[in-house]
Amino acid sequence: DIQMTQSPSSLSASVGDRVTITCRASQGIRSDLGWFQQKPGKAPKRLIYAASSLQGGVPSRFSGSGSGTEFTLTISSLQPEDFATYYCLQHYTFPYTFGQGTKLEI
């Protein structure tokens, strides 16, 4: 199975900050990676697909980059509604695997 190592596991930040979350795959996954946001008690929501494509309706302050084994999610200027938990997911091969999650806190 492909292991997805996500860092950091938690992150304290302030409104207006620029933050970056990283996922590293244990083997190359091309650009077959998505980023998801989850708020407490809610289903996850996909923000980024194919490593760098913005899901429709997602604010442009979210961006993704990377390919192969190293990927990043960047939020350019944190807004109050961005405080949530973020996950990466590789869908290059079965079984798909999630990163451990990054809890973004004030």
Place this chain on the structure above:
Amino acid sequence: QVQLVQSGAEVKRPGASVKVSCKASGYTFSDYYLYWVRQAPGQGLEWMGAINPSGLITTTAQKFQGRVSMTRDTSTSTVYMELSSLRSEDTAVYYCTRLDSWGQGTLVTVSS
């Protein structure tokens, strides 16, 4: 718009089985894989398996092999996930997802 609507919460005894349904609408059902993901209380997301558009091919994470069955009914645009031999560690919210759309989740509680 795409909607995935799941069945309601369940409480089960250890050793029992649970079957969760997920009804799709707003798109051509037979065009997409659907996936099952679960989340134990306070934990991260865990990918369980996938069912292909025809329903003839399923793929399951090794952890669940032998205990999970995924099926789909194209006549009602519904997929099902049945988990057997339940134990307390299976207490979780179970989601069906197309990745770009998610069901609302189904809480399954396993308790004696």
